[in-house]
Amino acid sequence: MKIGVKVMPRKEILDTQGRAVEGILKQHGQKLEHCTVGKYIILDIPETDPKAALAAAKSMAETVLYNPLIETFELEQI
Amino acid sequence: MKIGVKVMPRKEILDTQGRAVEGILKQHGQKLEHCTVGKYIILDIPETDPKAALAAAKSMAETVLYNPLIETFELEQI
Amino acid sequence: MMKRKCGIVRFPGTNCDRDVFQAVEMVGAEPVWLWHADQFIAKEYDSIFLPGGFSYGDYLRSGALASRAPVMKSVREAAERGIPVLGICNGFQILTEAQLLPGSLIRNNHLRFNDDWVGLKFQNTNRFFAGALRKGTNAKLPVAHGDGRYFVEDDELKRLQDKGQIWLTYEQNPNGSINDIAGVMNEKGNVAALMPHPERAMTEWMGGVDGFKFFEGDLT
Amino acid sequence: MSNGAAAEFEAKLKKYRINRAEHEMITTLLGHEPQGIEWALFSALWSEHCSYKSSKVHLKKLFNKSRRVLESFGENAGVVDLGQGERIAFKIESHNHPSFIEPYQGAATGVGGILRDIFTMGARPIALADYLCFGEQSAPRMKSIVDGVVRGIGGYGNCVGVPTITGQTEFHSSYNNNVLVNAMAVGLFGKGERVFLSKARGKGNWVVYVGAKTGRDGVHGASMASESFDEDSAAKRPNVQIGDPFFEKLLIESCLEVMAQDLVVAIQDMGAAGLTSSSFEMASKGGVGLKMNLDDVPLRDPTMSPEEILLSESQERMLLICEPSKFEQLQAVFHRWGLDAVKIGEVLDERVVELRWRNETICKIDPDLLVENCPQYQRPYSPWKAKNRVAGSSDVKTGVKNANEFLSSVLKDVRGTSRKWIYHQYDSRVGAKTVRDCADSVGIVRLPESGRGLGVILGCRPYVMRWDAREGGIDAVAYPALELAAKGFEPLAVTDCLNFGNPERENIMSEFVASLEGMSATCENLDAPIISGNVSFYNETMGQNITSTPSTGLIGLRDTVSEIPVSEFSSDGEAIYLLRLPMVATGGATQELNKLPVTGFGQLEPSLIGAFTRLVRVLADYREGGTLLSSTRIVGKFGLAYALARMSMRGTGCRIDVDKLKAARGEVSTDDLFREHMYEIVVTAKKGREQDLEAEFRQIRGALASADLLPIGRTGGQKVEIAGVLDYALTDIQNSYKTGIWA
Numbered sequence A, B: 001m002k003i004g005v006k007v008m009p010r011k012e013i014l015d016t017q018g019r020a021v022e023g024i025l026k027q028h029g030q031k032l033e034h035c036t037v038g039k040y041i042i043l044d045i046p047e048t049d050p051k052a053a054l055a056a057a058k059s060m061a062e063t064v065l066y067n068p069l070i071e072t073f074e075l076e077q078i
Numbered sequence C: 001m002m003k004r005k006c007g008i009v010r011f012p013g014t015n016c017d018r019d020v021f022q023a024v025e026m027v028g029a030e031p032v033w034l035w036h037a038d039q040f041i042a043k044e045y046d047s048i049f050l051p052g053g054f055s056y057g058d059y060l061r062s063g064a065l066a067s068r069a070p071v072m073k074s075v076r077e078a079a080e081r082g083i084p085v086l087g088i089c090n091g092f093q094i095l096t097e098a099q100l101l102p103g104s105l106i107r108n109n110h111l112r113f114n115d116d117w118v119g120l121k122f123q124n125t126n127r128f129f130a131g132a133l134r135k136g137t138n139a140k141l142p143v144a145h146g147d148g149r150y151f152v153e154d155d156e157l158k159r160l161q162d163k164g165q166i167w168l169t170y171e172q173n174p175n176g177s178i179n180d181i182a183g184v185m186n187e188k189g190n191v192a193a194l195m196p197h198p199e200r201a202m203t204e205w206m207g208g209v210d211g212f213k214f215f216e217g218d219l220t
Numbered sequence D: 001m002s003n004g005a006a007a008e009f010e011a012k013l014k015k016y017r018i019n020r021a022e023h024e025m026i027t028t029l030l031g032h033e034p035q036g037i038e039w040a041l042f043s044a045l046w047s048e049h050c051s052y053k054s055s056k057v058h059l060k061k062l063f064n065k066s067r068r069v070l071e072s073f074g075e076n077a078g079v080v081d082l083g084q085g086e087r088i089a090f091k092i093e094s095h096n097h098p099s100f101i102e103p104y105q106g107a108a109t110g111v112g113g114i115l116r117d118i119f120t121m122g123a124r125p126i127a128l129a130d131y132l133c134f135g136e137q138s139a140p141r142m143k144s145i146v147d148g149v150v151r152g153i154g155g156y157g158n159c160v161g162v163p164t165i166t167g168q169t170e171f172h173s174s175y176n177n178n179v180l181v182n183a184m185a186v187g188l189f190g191k192g193e194r195v196f197l198s199k200a201r202g203k204g205n206w207v208v209y210v211g212a213k214t215g216r217d218g219v220h221g222a223s224m225a226s227e228s229f230d231e232d233s234a235a236k237r238p239n240v241q242i243g244d245p246f247f248e249k250l251l252i253e254s255c256l257e258v259m260a261q262d263l264v265v266a267i268q269d270m271g272a273a274g275l276t277s278s279s280f281e282m283a284s285k286g287g288v289g290l291k292m293n294l295d296d297v298p299l300r301d302p303t304m305s306p307e308e309i310l311l312s313e314s315q316e317r318m319l320l321i322c323e324p325s326k327f328e329q330l331q332a333v334f335h336r337w338g339l340d341a342v343k344i345g346e347v348l349d350e351r352v353v354e355l356r357w358r359n360e361t362i363c364k365i366d367p368d369l370l371v372e373n374c375p376q377y378q379r380p381y382s383p384w385k386a387k388n389r390v391a392g393s394s395d396v397k398t399g400v401k402n403a404n405e406f407l408s409s410v411l412k413d414v415r416g417t418s419r420k421w422i423y424h425q426y427d428s429r430v431g432a433k434t435v436r437d438c439a440d441s442v443g444i445v446r447l448p449e450s451g452r453g454l455g456v457i458l459g460c461r462p463y464v465m466r467w468d469a470r471e472g473g474i475d476a477v478a479y480p481a482l483e484l485a486a487k488g489f490e491p492l493a494v495t496d497c498l499n500f501g502n503p504e505r506e507n508i509m510s511e512f513v514a515s516l517e518g519m520s521a522t523c524e525n526l527d528a529p530i531i532s533g534n535v536s537f538y539n540e541t542m543g544q545n546i547t548s549t550p551s552t553g554l555i556g557l558r559d560t561v562s563e564i565p566v567s568e569f570s571s572d573g574e575a576i577y578l579l580r581l582p583m584v585a586t587g588g589a590t591q592e593l594n595k596l597p598v599t600g601f602g603q604l605e606p607s608l609i610g611a612f613t614r615l616v617r618v619l620a621d622y623r624e625g626g627t628l629l630s631s632t633r634i635v636g637k638f639g640l641a642y643a644l645a646r647m648s649m650r651g652t653g654c655r656i657d658v659d660k661l662k663a664a665r666g667e668v669s670t671d672d673l674f675r676e677h678m679y680e681i682v683v684t685a686k687k688g689r690e691q692d693l694e695a696e697f698r699q700i701r702g703a704l705a706s707a708d709l710l711p712i713g714r715t716g717g718q719k720v721e722i723a724g725v726l727d728y729a730l731t732d733i734q735n736s737y738k739t740g741i742w743a
């Protein structure tokens, strides 16, 4: 079963990448208020039960996929 | 309106980070078949019509957010 | 004799611009700054350099944000007119992102920045840059990059081989580049690029002199 | 006071980390109880980090003048004059606590901060160096801390385009819960380029804010850096400061451009305690006042309170003073680089800083009260006494049984192995000035206008500090000075980063004072003043203090970059000498590796060190007919055997003559091969120049009777060989040394 992990910079923390990309997109005349850049990780987990898969994904996210000081994460079944 | 842009490596060989993360997770004893690491970009677009917002996001993705030689992208309304 | 006029493109975050400026002066040519937000008249230049660095912080993908800047219109025009264009390190990444050169440069296979001296081999002669260093010659230059792993699809790789567009290869692959590729050129050869830094090997005190020839211009 | 009011008062003292005596002083100075924002201002500016209240009385005594010094303590960085129009700004600074919490960002913002101290003065940064102390491999999180710190330093320095040309890395259990990350930056003023200071001037001039927007990053960071770590530090941590080297690069280029166009009256970066310390210091130093409107400060989050705005430690921001008529031109430069520049206030004649927020004056206060009137503490300490001494050098037992085996284990141990894993992640050649990089014992850049060489080197060997703080302090200057001299560089000036534990503990304060005395005396004898630096106290976690670690950064000058001696043997058949000035014999690093207490014999003598350094420099300098010495290396940790192994790393070995070595050192034994004799230098003479070298030595030795130059063997072969004691193949040396760091 595949679980998607969305890892985004915490709101109060400076998103250096988002700031640069936003600047460029605006320069290109794109209509944009704000842009945030994070990571997307697809985990293929040998589980058929969504609950078990999500639990495994959560544990992986917490071990290595995200840094709680500067990021938040969300899981989704895909 | 917020649009999410998921940018993923087009093939295994392009996903160096995925290989590394997979290795670390397995070292930590996690049950995992495969892992892919990509990017997630949230665009906050001053549009209320989902169609218009998605069209704007598509244009931004194609201008700069992804490189077709090595990546694919998907949009979603969030 | 008129000095060769060499345009040096600066993006926000370019950091080898002054080094390339110094190199161009060292070979007796005339360096001229070109600003990312402006276009320039291509035919006024004898060659164009895209120096290394971290244009736009290397955010998103190395070279991606810079490759969309206004100045790249003029660089493209220069390339089409046959004016020699050389990309070094980040300049290489920008040229591939702009699709002026084939392939892509992705994260080093070991996922770390790597600073070292590397041995190189000229696989083909490029008459526009380092023309004196013929096919088969060896050279030693510094590398310093995190995203230097060259990648192209197999069919494209074959085309590059057939058309003699593979310029330089590493003797010991430092980053996982396909076929050890360190530098490539377009079909005509006037657009060329490499990951190593010739501007850091201009005189003995820098630790090597093999970079000098890259700035001397068309010697044929 | 009612119970409730008393509790509230206590809570305030605690929150703002102000003690009762200080509170009383503040009340007297202000003429009233501190109110509102005043609490936060005193908390920040009277913190140890900003005020140096425990160290100032001792720092004042440091040797800090020479004919070359243009600026020293008090400015953002020290500046020395090299003559020929060239001047150098340099400084070292710590970022220990933030790097322990978030290694990547902590180390990265450390580099960013020290760079701003340099280009704030108008100097273009040309080199970086990093001094790192980590814990043991088994300590919790240590592997990822090492990895994160190294990545962070590289990530910032590489991107901003300043080469890292030297560094030092130490490992010891005392850093298990408190790593040290010290970064040094060096900047160059070319001919005709002005030195900019932070003194605000000129009534009616504008206060201009440039760079990144202000967010909630690191609010209260300065006062947090001024207390010991405990387990709930993680819970009360401020928001992690995020560095953006790309933004910093834009800031460097735009600041240097407005300076070159003469659009700036005064300038200061926003470092610890952010806008508060920069504005109050600029006003206090300039003897003027400032009126600032906090509503005009560009914010990342519009809901921020005035206190948060004042204390935010968001990175990549500068405060500058400019004449109103020049503002438009100044703003245009910043805009061209994609940065904001906004007016947030004006300079006043009257010596007050007035802060406005939502049309109200929230504070009006004499800046000197905050900057100049902070209490200075004379913390208790006891005078230095020699410790851990034995009766003679042969009583220094190293615990080594088998020389070959020990050498092999040292080369593989994290304390003796290659640092290539670290420095290969740093760009060492951007700027195209690098002559020698981290692979060599001294970093060297070539000054482009004069063609002279500038040497950069770090010092302080913690195991010497653990043995004896005075000797450790002397060595923190002497060892790097000799490293410079051995490449023909004259040491010019010193910066220091005093990493210590809790100064309220007498043993820590005693080590502080003893090491400072040692450093200062050595500097004086070298005529190399200490002109900038930083004190990092409270490196104490859960009651454990770090090794007292006064790290240093030295710069040196050589007239040319031609024929600088290398650090390895490079050709067969050259004569090897020991150039020595024996004062101390210690087991140092070897004893620690063998889990023995560190002992030593003798005492370091700063006046002899000064003379010896000059002698070494002359021998290693360029001269008509070519440099006499082909290679040089100081015998340091793990003694002569290790030094010879390191010198053989490029594939040329050596054969040491046991009789000659015995004549030189008085003893040849397994023990002695791994002892350190302070100080000894292994040198090789260029072929055919042996006679010249010996003659020159005799001629310039002068009164330095205890110095010697003694032949001990020849280069060549594929082994390091000391008949009967050590016999080690180069391939084994290379393979063991390659093992590298464990991260």
Ligand SMILES: Nc1ncnc2c1ncn2[C@@H]1O[C@H](COP(=O)(O)OP(=O)(O)O)[C@@H](O)[C@H]1O
Binding pocket: D130, D131, D132, D164, D165, D166, D167, D168, D169, D416, D417, D418, D419, D420, D422, D423, D437, D438, D439, D440, D441, D442, D636
């Ligand atoms: N943190 C670091 N950053 C950059 N270079 C470093 C660092 N630590 C060590 N080095 C480099 O590695 C080399 C070897 O270090 P070390 O084993 O301490 O030997 P040495 O006695 O030559 O200083 C040094 O020349 C130094 O420049």
Ligand SMILES: [Mg+2]
Binding pocket: D167, D168, D441
């Ligand atoms: Mg060293």
